[in-house]
Amino acid sequence: MPQRTIAEALNQALFLEMERDPSVMIMGEDVGIDGGVFRITDGLIKKFGEERVVDTPLAEAGIIGSAIGLAMAGMRPVCEMQFDGFVYPAFDQIVNHAARMRNRSRGKYTCPIVIRFPYCGGVRALEHHSESAETYYIHTPGLRVVCPSTPYDAKGLMLAAIRDPDPVIFQEPKKYYRNIKEEVPDEDYTVEIGKARVMIPGEHVTVIGWGAMIPLILKVHPHFAQKGINLEVIDLRTLSPLDTPTILESVQKTGRCVIVQEAPRTLGLAAEISAQIMENAVQFLQAPVQRVTGFDIIPPLLKLEEWNLPDEKRVIAGIESILE
Amino acid sequence: MPLIPEFPKIDDSMIQVLAPDGTVVREDFLPNWDEARLREVYKEMILIRRADKKFTNLQRTGRSGTYPSMEGQEATQMGMIYGIKRDDWIFPAFRELAACYLHGVPLEKIYLYWMGDEWGSNYEANALPVSIPVGSHPLHAVGTGWAFRLQNKPHITVSFFSDGATSEGALYEAINFAPVVQSRTVFCCQNNGWAISTPTNKQTAAATLAQKAVAGGLRNIRVDGNDIFAMYAVAREAAELARQNIPVFIEAMTYRLGNHTTSDDSGKYRSKEEEEDARTRDPILRLQKYLAAQKIWTPEFAKECEEAADAAISKAVEAAENTKQNPDDIFDYHYEKITPPLAQQKEELKKFL
Numbered sequence: 001m002p003q004r005t006i007a008e009a010l011n012q013a014l015f016l017e018m019e020r021d022p023s024v025m026i027m028g029e030d031v032g033i034d035g036g037v038f039r040i041t042d043g044l045i046k047k048f049g050e051e052r053v054v055d056t057p058l059a060e061a062g063i064i065g066s067a068i069g070l071a072m073a074g075m076r077p078v079c080e081m082q083f084d085g086f087v088y089p090a091f092d093q094i095v096n097h098a099a100r101m102r103n104r105s106r107g108k109y110t111c112p113i114v115i116r117f118p119y120c121g122g123v124r125a126l127e128h129h130s131e132s133a134e135t136y137y138i139h140t141p142g143l144r145v146v147c148p149s150t151p152y153d154a155k156g157l158m159l160a161a162i163r164d165p166d167p168v169i170f171q172e173p174k175k176y177y178r179n180i181k182e183e184v185p186d187e188d189y190t191v192e193i194g195k196a197r198v199m200i201p202g203e204h205v206t207v208i209g210w211g212a213m214i215p216l217i218l219k220v221h222p223h224f225a226q227k228g229i230n231l232e233v234i235d236l237r238t239l240s241p242l243d244t245p246t247i248l249e250s251v252q253k254t255g256r257c258v259i260v261q262e263a264p265r266t267l268g269l270a271a272e273i274s275a276q277i278m279e280n281a282v283q284f285l286q287a288p289v290q291r292v293t294g295f296d297i298i299p300p301l302l303k304l305e306e307w308n309l310p311d312e313k314r315v316i317a318g319i320e321s322i323l324e
Numbered sequence: 325m326p327l328i329p330e331f332p333k334i335d336d337s338m339i340q341v342l343a344p345d346g347t348v349v350r351e352d353f354l355p356n357w358d359e360a361r362l363r364e365v366y367k368e369m370i371l372i373r374r375a376d377k378k379f380t381n382l383q384r385t386g387r388s389g390t391y392p393s394m395e396g397q398e399a400t401q402m403g404m405i406y407g408i409k410r411d412d413w414i415f416p417a418f419r420e421l422a423a424c425y426l427h428g429v430p431l432e433k434i435y436l437y438w439m440g441d442e443w444g445s446n447y448e449a450n451a452l453p454v455s456i457p458v459g460s461h462p463l464h465a466v467g468t469g470w471a472f473r474l475q476n477k478p479h480i481t482v483s484f485f486s487d488g489a490t491s492e493g494a495l496y497e498a499i500n501f502a503p504v505v506q507s508r509t510v511f512c513c514q515n516n517g518w519a520i521s522t523p524t525n526k527q528t529a530a531a532t533l534a535q536k537a538v539a540g541g542l543r544n545i546r547v548d549g550n551d552i553f554a555m556y557a558v559a560r561e562a563a564e565l566a567r568q569n570i571p572v573f574i575e576a577m578t579y580r581l582g583n584h585t586t587s588d589d590s591g592k593y594r595s596k597e598e599e600e601d602a603r604t605r606d607p608i609l610r611l612q613k614y615l616a617a618q619k620i621w622t623p624e625f626a627k628e629c630e631e632a633a634d635a636a637i638s639k640a641v642e643a644a645e646n647t648k649q650n651p652d653d654i655f656d657y658h659y660e661k662i663t664p665p666l667a668q669q670k671e672e673l674k675k676f677l
Contacts, residue, residue, distance in 0.1 A: 025474075051474060054505075056501075056504075057497070057500055057501060057504055059497040059500065059501070061460075061463065061493065061494045061497050062463060062494075062497035062498065062500065062501045065460065065461075065463025065464060065466070065467065065494060065497065065498070066463050066464075066466050066467035066470060066498075066501055066505070066507075067467060068463070068464045068467055069463065069464035069465060069466060069467020069468035069469070069470065069471065069481070070467040070468065070470060070471045071467075072452075072464065072467075072468055073413075073467070073468045073471035073472065073475070074471065074475070075471050075474065075475075089493075092457060092460055092494065093460065093463065093494070096457045096460060097455075097457075097460065097461070097464065101453075102657050102658065102659070102660075103442065103657040103658050104442060104445055104453045105442075105445050105446055105452075105453050106442050106443050106445065106446035106653070106657050107446070107657050108445075108446050108447075109452065109453075110660070141658050142658050142659070144659075165659075165660040166659045166660060194663065194664070241663035241664060241665050241666070242665065244664075244665065245664075
């Protein structure tokens with residue numbers, strides 16, 4: 001089986017689905033000839049032409065707003081927002097229209113749109129290029145939010161997202177576009193939206209993360225394994241709807257839980273997970289749920305950003321704090 | 325000699341067929357409507373005016389929520405709809421009772437929506453639900469018009485909005501996108517003079533709103549929106565162009581005779597004199613004068629139209645008020661299939677019903 005990076009897996013998913021379904025189109029800034037600034041759509045314009053791979057005007061509200069109209073008329077637009085911090089001009093279209101059209105029309109109009117963009121810090125980028133803002137979208141009824149951490153899931157979730165009958169926010173961990181490789185089958189497969197994955201089973205501590213935090217969690221796993229402490233690592237993969245049963249099942253077994261999140265702490269997804277555990281599994285807990293997160297600060301510029309990002313030391317300390 | 329020229333003089337003339345006194349000023353744009361058709365148009369105009377006015381009473385008596393009256397804008401919307409086909413899609417803002425009704429939205433659904441039930445936005449007609457965030461929906465019309473070109477379908481789209489929307493960024497994006505993607509779309513800008521309390525001259529320093537289309541390379545025209553014949557002539561030509569992948573921007577000059585909504589009092593920000601002056605250009609009065617001169621309009625005919633309208637309105641209001649609401653509906657239409665967390669919350673509510 002061929003080894004692929006997340007970037008290659010995403011590219012292959014887009015290629016396969018465009019070949020299978022003529023209503024799928026790619027739209028965004030520089031997604032055509034240039035293949036997108038991260039080259040995720042590389043080569044697609046050559047194969048499918050400029051009516052299906054559209055270099056749009058530089059206008060995010062325009063991209064998502066017109067994609068809503070396209071989708072309501074039966075097209076399947078996959079929209080690239082160039083960076084996490086540039087989605088906001090389209091926020092009105094996403095929250096006020098894409099997410100609401102099905103409900104507003106009681107099912108007559110739907111918006112099967114994928115809105116994909118690179119997210120997360122740690123790549124020494126400019127301001128507005130290192131955001132983890134998933135909470136906004138998770139907090140919006142009518143959207144699904146996914147965030148893969150591996151090439152296999154990136155492809156399977158992308159194929160599932162394009163086929164999904166509702167709008168999907170697709171966060172791609174830009175730091176790991178090209179430095180993780182794994183076996184990714186050539187053929188068509190989907191990863192179900194709404195299902196977390198127990199990446200490594202363990203019995204002592206449940207450690208939950210998603211996207212760019214997963215490689216970090218995997219790095220600290222051996223540190224504890226050496227001491228005979230087995231972490232159960234859960235990759236959420238889908239952030240909305242949350243796969244609460246998988247989380248609760250794990251916590252009922254381990255009695256301890258750490259959630260690792262790059263986004264600012266207050267009202268991040270970690271807070272919701274913690275509340276779900278309190279409401280539904282507190283009797284199983286042997287220690288308080290612990291969060292390891294970014295601080296409630298604006299992502300600092302590149303010389304200072306590492307102080308904000310959760311790292312091995314902070315994750316280890318977070319886990320150790322609930323082991324006593 | 326200065327490098328930067330004076331701002332060019334903008335042509336602010338508008339197409340007009342009927343003068344406010346009902347006389348024909350442009351024979352060449354008169355529609356070829358026979359007497360029966362003219363009667364029907366007048367009858368529909370009366371129904372729309374009365375259906376709109378009914379809301380004031382419904383809201384005052386607690387039977388409807390807040391409602392934005394469209395009194396005065398009948399000719400603009402009617403002319404636009406007469407100029408397109410039933411297969412075309414319309415994208416209303418929120419002051420488009422006439423456009424929606426004429427495009428096939430049952431009156432009963434219009435009442436149901438403003439009474440506060442989303443089922444009021446579910447019907448067969450190719451009319452999108454009301455869109456309240458100002459200026460955001462013309463982009464959807466651009467997208468659907470784009471899809472029609474890609475799918476080689478013979479349909480077009482029309483978005484309705486007003487002067488306030490032309491200050492919104494999303495509208496400029498729509499103006500810019502439409503010709504780039506050759507969308508089959510018509511922008512129907514109803515310049516009704518007021519965005520709540522803000523007059524058009526505080527909205528923009530531009531001499532016309534049509535000129536805003538120029539920067540996007542979009543064909544545009546200014547028309548007397550209180551003149552149903554002029555509006556119909558312009559709408560037909562715009563629709564024809566849109567069907568050939570050439571989007572068009574129409575600025576229809578009209579006036580919001582009523583308050584912004586049932587919660588607004590226009591007396592706070594504009595004079596009685598201005599409103600009275602605007603009433604002399606009332607589109608219904610203009611058509612009536614023309615029809616009277618043709619010996620088509622009589623007080624008896626007007627009465628007949630009003631009675632027919634009131635009967636239809638009563639029936640629609642009654643049907644809307646008899647529609648029962650179901651708590652499951654507030655959960656069931658967020659996704660094609662309800663998510664597990666939502667299913668749980670739906671059960672949670674049931675315990676309290």
